Amino acid sequence: MSTAFLFPGQGSQSVGMGAELFSRFPNIVEQSDEILGYSIVELCSREDATDLNLTNFTQPALYVVSCLQAKALLEEGKSPKFAAGHSVGEFAALQCAGAFSFSDGLQMVAKRGEIMSKVSGGGMAAVIGMDADKISVVLDEQGADQIDLANFNSPGQIVISGPASQITQVLSPLKDSGARMVVPLKVSGAFHSRMMNEPAAEFAVFLQNFTFSLPQFPVFSNVEAQPYLITESIPELLIKQIFSPVRWTEVIQGLRQNGVEEFIECGPGKVLTKLLRQIP
The missing domain is CATH 3.40.366.10 (Malonyl-Coenzyme A Acyl Carrier Protein, domain 2)
Known part of the structure; x- marks a missing residue:
């Protein structure tokens, strides 16, 4: 084994x-x-x-x-x-x-x-229950063009990363578009972005x-x-x-x-x- x-x-x-x-x-x-x-x-x-x-x-x-x-x-x-x-x-x-x-x-x-x-001013959030393509669509709709997909942890858990202001902006739209949970992470920066x-x-x-x-x-x-x-x-x-x-x-x-x-x-x-x- x-x-x-x-x-x-x-x-x-x-x-x-x-x-x-x-x-x-x-x-x-x-x-x-x-x-x-x-x-x-x-x-x-x-x-x-x-x-x-x-x-x-x-x-x-x-x-x-x-x-x-x-x-x-x-x-x-x-x-x-x-x-x-x-x-x-x-x-x-x-x-x-x-x-x-x-x-x-x-x-x-x-x-x-x-x-x-x-590096200050960044944030991250875990998006639960939404695939990468759908997340990208929501980000585009919101004009959140500085956010990157940072961690592909599992098919149902993807982390987004970028300016804290844009992360805050997309939390509710992601939830409204079908994400089961959107959880801001306790990190000090926009890692992997x-x-x-x-x-x-x-x-x-x-x-x-x-x-x-x-x-x-x-x-x-x-x-x-x-x-x-x-x-x-x-x-x-x-x-x-x-x-x-x-x-x-x-x-x-x-x-x-x-x-x-x-x-x-x-x-x-x-x-x-x-x-x-x-x-x-």
Whole structure:
């Protein structure tokens, strides 16, 4: 039976995440603290989740916890044949497959979170129970020409992203046109949209400081919904990912077509596990 490790993105973070892993891998925790300049244990254990929910803290915290969980599973004998990560989770997936070191990945994710958090004025909303074509029609009717389809999480769950004013403008029209639910997301920016073009350009410069290796087993990219085939495509697609849609439905379908029968979510929560049931 083929196994795939899945690594979650923002929205999966929670107070107390990683507690048992931090005590199991103190050397990696110490390394993380040195890179980040603050205590990852304190950040994740603080009762007030305000900081943990800020993009520049959320992304590195998720990366550390997800990488540690994957390491624990590997030590326990689990052997993934494939991996994939949702948005920032893709970095942990690539690290698990040996595309770069833990420390290099953490530096990349910390920079990614920092530059993405600087773009203000954006918003996102999850549209439940309406397909992409219908959503696009409603956006056109409303003149919401700056909104992009950002996450194809399942056939019945698509996330839109763009200027906060336009997101607010289309909430009721989408509901009135047949969406079962339209839920504004608690995020600080319009991720995976054209509003992220500038951060992506800054990230491209930063990634020139790192070297990459071909993954030791296939890792499906968010941008192409296909495995990385050449080393050069890793930084290229990680840059594009910031302003491109997450094609998660196609990623899961591609994994299944490659014979994956067991999916293990490496990270806090069960967001990706629940989505599996919604993807044919």
